[in-house]
Amino acid sequence: MRRISVWLAVAAIFLTALVAYTYKLRLERDRARRASPTPQIENKYRAVAPSGWAWTKDDPKTNRPMVRVTAESFKGTDDPSTFELHALALRLYDKTASSYTYVKSDNALFDEGSGLLKSRGPVTIVINVPAAADAADPKEVAKRVHVVTTGVTYETKTGRASTADPASFVFPDGGGKAVGAEYDPNTKVLHLKSQIALDWVGKGPMENKMHVEAGDLVYKEAEQKIYLSPWSKLQRQSMLIQAQNSVVTLQDGVLHQIDSDRPVGTDDRNGRRVDYSAEKMTAIFDEDGNLVQILGDRSARVVSTQAGARTVLTGDKADLRFALDTTQKNGQEATESNLHLVMADGHALAVSEPLPQPGVLPAETRILRSEHIELEMKPGGQEVQEIRTSSQAQLEFKPNQPSQVHRTLDASHLRILYGESSYVDTFRGWNVATHTDKPAAAAKPRTVAAPALTWSDQMTAKFTPNTNQISTIDQKGNFRYQEGARRASAKRAFLEQTINRITLTGNAKVLDDTGSAVADKIVMNQANGDMDAIGHVLSTHQPDKNQKPGTSMLDASQPMQAQADQMETRDSNNKIFYQGHVVMWQSANRIAAGSIDVDRDDQSLHAATNVVSELLDNKGNGGSNGADKTTAADPIYTTVRAPDLLYRDDTREALYTGGVTLERGKMTVASKTMKAFLTPKTAQNSDDSSLDHAFADGDVVVTDVLANSRKRTGAAEHGEYYTKDDKVVLNGGSPHMADSYKGITKGRQLTYFSSDDHLIVEGNPKQVAFTQMKKK
Numbered sequence: 001m002r003r004i005s006v007w008l009a010v011a012a013i014f015l016t017a018l019v020a021y022t023y024k025l026r027l028e029r030d031r032a033r034r035a036s037p038t039p040q041i042e043n044k045y046r047a048v049a050p051s052g053w054a055w056t057k058d059d060p061k062t063n064r065p066m067v068r069v070t071a072e073s074f075k076g077t078d079d080p081s082t083f084e085l086h087a088l089a090l091r092l093y094d095k096t097a098s099s100y101t102y103v104k105s106d107n108a109l110f111d112e113g114s115g116l117l118k119s120r121g122p123v124t125i126v127i128n129v130p131a132a133a134d135a136a137d138p139k140e141v142a143k144r145v146h147v148v149t150t151g152v153t154y155e156t157k158t159g160r161a162s163t164a165d166p167a168s169f170v171f172p173d174g175g176g177k178a179v180g181a182e183y184d185p186n187t188k189v190l191h192l193k194s195q196i197a198l199d200w201v202g203k204g205p206m207e208n209k210m211h212v213e214a215g216d217l218v219y220k221e222a223e224q225k226i227y228l229s230p231w232s233k234l235q236r237q238s239m240l241i242q243a244q245n246s247v248v249t250l251q252d253g254v255l256h257q258i259d260s261d262r263p264v265g266t267d268d269r270n271g272r273r274v275d276y277s278a279e280k281m282t283a284i285f286d287e288d289g290n291l292v293q294i295l296g297d298r299s300a301r302v303v304s305t306q307a308g309a310r311t312v313l314t315g316d317k318a319d320l321r322f323a324l325d326t327t328q329k330n331g332q333e334a335t336e337s338n339l340h341l342v343m344a345d346g347h348a349l350a351v352s353e354p355l356p357q358p359g360v361l362p363a364e365t366r367i368l369r370s371e372h373i374e375l376e377m378k379p380g381g382q383e384v385q386e387i388r389t390s391s392q393a394q395l396e397f398k399p400n401q402p403s404q405v406h407r408t409l410d411a412s413h414l415r416i417l418y419g420e421s422s423y424v425d426t427f428r429g430w431n432v433a434t435h436t437d438k439p440a441a442a443a444k445p446r447t448v449a450a451p452a453l454t455w456s457d458q459m460t461a462k463f464t465p466n467t468n469q470i471s472t473i474d475q476k477g478n479f480r481y482q483e484g485a486r487r488a489s490a491k492r493a494f495l496e497q498t499i500n501r502i503t504l505t506g507n508a509k510v511l512d513d514t515g516s517a518v519a520d521k522i523v524m525n526q527a528n529g530d531m532d533a534i535g536h537v538l539s540t541h542q543p544d545k546n547q548k549p550g551t552s553m554l555d556a557s558q559p560m561q562a563q564a565d566q567m568e569t570r571d572s573n574n575k576i577f578y579q580g581h582v583v584m585w586q587s588a589n590r591i592a593a594g595s596i597d598v599d600r601d602d603q604s605l606h607a608a609t610n611v612v613s614e615l616l617d618n619k620g621n622g623g624s625n626g627a628d629k630t631t632a633a634d635p636i637y638t639t640v641r642a643p644d645l646l647y648r649d650d651t652r653e654a655l656y657t658g659g660v661t662l663e664r665g666k667m668t669v670a671s672k673t674m675k676a677f678l679t680p681k682t683a684q685n686s687d688d689s690s691l692d693h694a695f696a697d698g699d700v701v702v703t704d705v706l707a708n709s710r711k712r713t714g715a716a717e718h719g720e721y722y723t724k725d726d727k728v729v730l731n732g733g734s735p736h737m738a739d740s741y742k743g744i745t746k747g748r749q750l751t752y753f754s755s756d757d758h759l760i761v762e763g764n765p766k767q768v769a770f771t772q773m774k775k776k
Contacts, residue, residue: 053085064097065131084109093131102126102135105152119152146170149181160184166195174199174209178217188221196228200255200289210255210289211235214246224250234258234283236291237336238269241283251287258283265294267339272382274339275303278318286324291337294320302342302375304384308421309354309468311384313375316346325380338381341374348373350387354400354468363468364397364404366424368416378418387416395429397470399439406437411459424468427461432475434459450484456493470497479504486512490522500526508533514573515541515559533567541576558586562596574600582607588616588635593645603649611645611656614638615678617690617723638691638723639663640676652678662694662721666705667754669721669728672698693722702728702737704754711740714750726755 053074057067072087090103106121126146129135135144149167162182169176176198182191196217200210212235214228226248234241243260250256263281267274278296286292296302300318304311323340344350350368370393378385393414397407411429419425436452457477464471473495481488481502491506501523504510508522510531520535533539541560565580576598578584584591594609607613617636643658653675660674676694700719704712717732730737731749737759738744747761 059097062097065091065093066097067092068100082109089136091135098131099128100131100135102129104136116153119150122148122150123152124148164193167192169198176212190217190219190221192217192219209236212248226250232260239265239267239291239337241265241281243281254287255285255289257285263296270382272304272306275301275305276318276320277301288335290324290335291322292324293322294318296320300344302344304375305355306383306421307355308357308360308423309352311350311352311375313342313344313348313350313373315344315348315373317344319343319345323379323381338379339377340381341376343375344373346371348389350375360467362400364399364407366416366468367396367398368414369394369396383421384418386418389413393429395427402439405439408435409433409459419463419465421466423466424463425465426463427459429459430457432456432459452483453481454493455480464498472496484512486510488522488524495526502526511540513542515539517567517569519567529569529572531567531569531573535565537564537567537578538562539564539567539576539578541573560584560586564596571601576600588614588637590614591645605645605647605649607645607647609643611640611642613640613645613654615691636665640674640694642674652680654678660696662696664691664721664723667721667726667728668703669694669696669700669719670703671696671700671719691723693720693724695720697732700730700732702730702752704728704752706757709740712752713738713740714752716750726753728752728754 053071055067055069056065058064059066068091070089071085073085075084085108086106088103088105088108091100092103093100102125104124105119107119109118109120124146126135126141126144129140129144133140135141147167147169149163149165151165152163160182162180164180166177166179167181176196178192178197179195180193182193192214193216196212196214198212200212211233212228213233215231216229218227218229219225220227228246228248230244232243232246234246241258241260241263242265243263246258246260246263248255248258260281260283262279263277265274265276265281276294276296278300279298280296282293282295282297283291284293284295296318298316300315302313302318302320304313319342320339321341321343322337325336325338327336348370350373351365352368353365354362356362368387368389370389371391372389373393374386374388374390375384376386376388377383389411390413393411395409395411395414395416397405397409399406409429410433412431414427414429414432416424417426417428432455434452434454436454438449438452454475456475456479458475460474460476461470462472462474463469473493475493475495477491479488479490479493481493488504488508488510490504490508492504494503494505495501496503504522504524505520507518508520509518510516510522510524517531517533517537517539519533519537521533523532523534525531539562541562543559562578562582562584564578564582566578568577569575570577576596578596578598580594582591582593582596584596591605591607591611591613593607593611595607597606599605615638617638640654640656640660640662642656642660645654645656647654654677656674656676657672660669660671662669662674662676674694674696677692679690679692696719698717700714700716702712702714702719702721706712714728714730714735714737715733716730716735718730720729721727722729729749729751734746735748735750736744736746737750737752745759745761747763749762751760751762752758
């Protein structure tokens with residue numbers, strides 16, 4: 001963009017013409033001394049020099065040449081008094097006489113009365129020609145700034161020169177043209193009046209030239225500014241800026257800055273297009289004329305369009321930064337100004353919408369709002385690398401498909417990183433709050449689902465390559481979640497969007513109207529509601545309001561709570577599996593085991609490995625068998641230990657296997673297997689989960705500890721225990737009962753009442769009962 005001051009060449013044309021024609025006024029008195037041959041007087045002319053004429057002037061102090069004038073012919077007239085020169089050639093030297101400006105005109109006419117000097121034909125001016133060089137040599141002209149025009153008028157009284165004809169400018173770094181020109185040497189203002197078109201090539205290849213067009217151009221040399229109006233157009237390579245009025249500022253004759261009103265800019269190359277506009281815009285160039293910055297003020301707008309998406313960035317102000325990249329073109333190095341950074345301030349808005357592509361479903365439209373938004377391009381300026389904000393921002397994902405969710409995200413600041421082809425790769429936000437509206441279910445299109453809300457200190461979202469579809473969302477620090485009645489919290493949450501699974505870690509907690517779960521880690525399947533909890537699990541399940549009487553082993557009126565190493569819920573929380581150090585309880589009733597599997601649909605509970613069940617008698621009755629028996633106000637627990645437990649709600653039966661021990665008060669029943677029957681529940685007795693009776697089989701041993709260390713021990717293959725009457729029935733095998741005070745009793749069936757120490761013995765039909773009394 002160098003040597004824009006070549007526009008002064010036009011001024012030089014007129015100035016040199018002025019000097020030439022002023023000296024012509026003296027030609028008549030110097031004619032006899034300077035001209036050869038002697039003029040011949042013709043009709044209507046006072047003097048004629050048809051075969052050549054020359055005139056010189058030197059500095060009287062330094063003897064350096066000042067002016068050299070030659071003409072092929074000269075004529076002087078008297079009515080009106082005019083001078084006419086043909087084939088004029090003029091050299092006007094600078095003060096040091098080291099260079100000169102060369103002016104050539106076919107015809108020149110001076111009117112002495114009006115003081116106007118006019119050129120009636122072509123005029124050529126060559127600027128800054130070395131004193132030793134010949135400006136008449138075409139090769140020398142090609143090296144210098146030169147101007148070609150016609151119809152030049154020069155005012156000798158004011159020094160103002162003008163032409164209404166087309167003028168062309170040629171200089172080593174470019175050229176230009178215009179129609180109509182005027183130069184005032186007093187103000188040093190050059191005015192090009194219409195159809196202005198200028199090119200600056202600079203020192204680079206021709207494709208780097210800057211092309212300028214305008215309806216009117218005013219160059220003020222003192223200010224080093226060029227005013228373009230009422231419209232202007234500037235183009236370099238693929239960049240085009242059109243505006244109403246523009247001001248070009250020079251520094252030492254080199255393009256430095258362009259200020260424009262209502263500009264509209266375009267950069268279209270390699271399948272990517274950038275459009276920008278504003279009420280006011282300033283373009284800044286470096287010392288080599290390369291574009292380095294564009295500033296937009298009021299209603300600033302930048303649009304980046306490529307194959308897959310269009311991004312529109314708007315704001316009160318915009319700042320576009322350009323990077324200088326060196327490339328190879330036609331075997332030569334070339335410098336390009338490529339868009340590197342776009343910054344929007346004040347009500348900044350960035351909208352990125354997908355464009356139709358064959359075989360590709362459109363992603364969501366992304367809308368970013370903030371007071372300050374930065375858009376950074378990848379090297380070469382062809383693709384977006386990052387969008388970021390440094391202040392409070394909101395990012396909205398607006399669906400373009402029925403299956404997509406509508407997500408809004410608020411953050412204190414955020415970053416959006418792009419992968420190949422300007423597809424989003426990663427999103428990062430801080431102090432984030434999200435609002436997600438899910439699409440209506442296909443079976444219930446009019447159903448409006450509750451929005452999903454989250455909060456976290458940090459958030460990172462990864463996108464599936466080349467799709468702009470979210471793949472994973474990672475939220476860290478004080479994560480909270482809310483969706484209808486469901487709540488969740490954790491130190492970290494990780495969402496896998498493609499399978500709709502969320503993993504909570506670090507004091508994870510999930511709760512809804514059906515219950516809650518706390519664990520080191522919780523994994524939830526958002527699609528079907530399945531959940532896995534791992535590590536220090538603590539869960540609560542609220543009573544099922546629709547549950548029928550007799551469908552809970554424990555207390556159906558109380559929340560069911562459990563702790564374990566792991567927990568799994570399936571089938572809408574109807575199947576629950578606990579594993580590792582499991583303890584499940586409702587009110588005072590509890591079950592402990594290595595694992596517990598609850599199937600609500602099947603109305604079953606299966607506990608395995610070191611099973612211990614504890615049931616409280618809600619009746620609260622005690623015994624009267626001695627002073628050591630509990631009082632009526634004391635609680636009575638039934639504790640059963642076994643390797644395995646299977647409970648069915650429909651029959652209210654609990655089957656213990658693998659070696660069973662039942663403890664109730666001071667009575668113990670041991671056997672290989674035991675089937676416990678819970679008290680049937682009715683509308684009047686809905687919360688009773690007490691043991692009603694139990695059947696024991698295989699090596700049954702019953703032990704009852706009485707007062708004063710007295711103990712009764714009974715054995716049989718089958719035993720029955722009834723809590724209502726504190727009754728034990730032993731039969732099968734060889735039933736017998738030993739009393740530590742009274743001795744041993746045997747029979748076909750022994751019925752023992754613990755509450756009143758009463759024993760009924762039944763013998764076989766052919767064998768009497770046997771009692772061996774212990775001697776005192």
